[in-house]
Amino acid sequence: MKATCWMGRKKVEVRDVPDPKILNKQDAIVKISSTAICGSDLHLYNGFVPFMERGDVLGHEFMGEVVEVGRGVKNVKVGDRVVVPFPIACGVCEACKNELYSVCENTNPNKWIGEQLFGHATAGIFGYSHLTGGFAGGQAEYARVPFADVGPVKIENGFTDEQVLFLSDIFPTGYMGAEMCNIKPGDTIAVWGAGPVGQFAMASAFLLGAERVIAIDRFPYRLKMAQDQGAEIINYEQVGSVIDALNDMTGGRGPDACIDAVGMEAHAPGVKYLYDKAKQATRIEMDRPIALREAIMACKPGGTVSVIGVYGGFIDKFPAGAMMNKSIRIMTGQCHVQRYTQKLLGLISDGKIDPSFVITHRMRLDDAAHGYEMFMNKEDNCEKIVLKA
Numbered sequence: 429m430k431a432t433c434w435m436g437r438k439k440v441e442v443r444d445v446p447d448p449k450i451l452n453k454q455d456a457i458v459k460i461s462s463t464a465i466c467g468s469d470l471h472l473y474n475g476f477v478p479f480m481e482r483g484d485v486l487g488h489e490f491m492g493e494v495v496e497v498g499r500g501v502k503n504v505k506v507g508d509r510v511v512v513p514f515p516i517a518c519g520v521c522e523a524c525k526n527e528l529y530s531v532c533e534n535t536n537p538n539k540w541i542g543e544q545l546f547g548h549a550t551a552g553i554f555g556y557s558h559l560t561g562g563f564a565g566g567q568a569e570y571a572r573v574p575f576a577d578v579g580p581v582k583i584e585n586g587f588t589d590e591q592v593l594f595l596s597d598i599f600p601t602g603y604m605g606a607e608m609c610n611i612k613p614g615d616t617i618a619v620w621g622a623g624p625v626g627q628f629a630m631a632s633a634f635l636l637g638a639e640r641v642i643a644i645d646r647f648p649y650r651l652k653m654a655q656d657q658g659a660e661i662i663n664y665e666q667v668g669s670v671i672d673a674l675n676d677m678t679g680g681r682g683p684d685a686c687i688d689a690v691g692m693e694a695h696a697p698g699v700k701y702l703y704d705k706a707k708q709a710t711r712i713e714m715d716r717p718i719a720l721r722e723a724i725m726a727c728k729p730g731g732t733v734s735v736i737g738v739y740g741g742f743i744d745k746f747p748a749g750a751m752m753n754k755s756i757r758i759m760t761g762q763c764h765v766q767r768y769t770q771k772l773l774g775l776i777s778d779g780k781i782d783p784s785f786v787i788t789h790r791m792r793l794d795d796a797a798h799g800y801e802m803f804m805n806k807e808d809n810c811e812k813i814v815l816k817a
């Protein structure tokens with residue numbers, strides 16, 4: 429089959445690789461109809477997540493048709509159309525029983541790496557390095573889906589791929605980011621990053637009752653998309669200080685909650701950025717936490733900072749004083765996708781949201797390398813690329 433392979437820093441290639449096979453009785457094989465490139469794939473592309481190996485198959489946002497199941501699979505059968513959540517979860521461990529699927533205790537065969545880096549291992553994730561199990565991803569024609577009874581969401585009501593594909597990651601991730609803000613009527617929610625996850629965080633904040641949403645980014649087309657869904661905007665390249673701008677917009681109080689939908693490769697004008705970029709390049713720090721620092725500094729005392737942008741390791745100049753003295757509640761996590769899929773499918777069914785609004789580009793799987801480059805460089809106002817297998 430054809431698959432999008434990581435071949436080194438800033439190098440992906442669509443190559444012929446062996447077809448996946450059933451390895452365990454709880455596996456299913458899915459013939460992929462649509463898959464997407466995610467902002468977090470860019471962290472792999474740019475070489476910021478160690479533990480990638482040449483030839484690794486990328487992709488954790490995918491859907492398609494079940495073409496084979498192991499003898500232990502009960503909830504899906506050959507011919508079913510499914511969306512596959514990015515965390516692989518066993519459904520029976522202590523974490524899964526508490527709906528903390530992205531930290532499932534049973535699905536990461538490379539636990540030692542997570543134990544070294546994070547103290548404990550996290551769940552397996554499709555196409556996301558050997559730190560999360562080294563599972564082949566779904567930017568391919570086929571994928572092996574372990575624990576097929578726990579993840580895949582059956583799609584039965586004639587939705588298009590584009591309406592439901594993002595149940596695999598970015599819609600639940602954005603929704604969890606907003607849910608962690610514990611939104612009350614009248615709240616103002618600031619969102620750093622108006623990429624696809626940021627857009628879903630904003631949409632979800634409105635769905636959960638936020639009165640105002642403020643989007644912070646530097647790309648006019650992304651800010652326009654945020655504005656189109658009702659958000660106010662700050663172009664951080666055009667204001668002296670994001671924190672001052674947010675204070676001006678909230679009567680000096682600061683947003684009730686701040687969502688970091690940026691993560692480890694943040695950008696900023698001026699010297700702060702060069703400082704972090706140099707430290708990250710020399711591995712003195714692993715992440716550039718510019719958005720996270722700003723979110724903590726901007727948040728109102730007693731408010732919540734919700735972190736859904738991906739971080740990989742250690743950071744520098746963390747504003748612990750602001751966090752502690754202002755009584756900031758920090759909420760975070762890789763999304764526990766399986767917790768949200770039925771609820772969010774319901775919102776799509778009810779016409780409350782059509783997740784396809786973020787898609788700006790459609791390509792063939794063969795063009796994935798071009799897609800990565802285009803998304804990376806934000807060419808042609810690229811917000812979200814869907815690849816058709």
Ligand SMILES: [Zn+2]
Pocket residue numbers: 466467468469488489597598
């Ligand atoms: Zn993703």
Ligand SMILES: [Zn+2]
Pocket residue numbers: 517518519520521522523524525532533534535
């Ligand atoms: Zn589990």
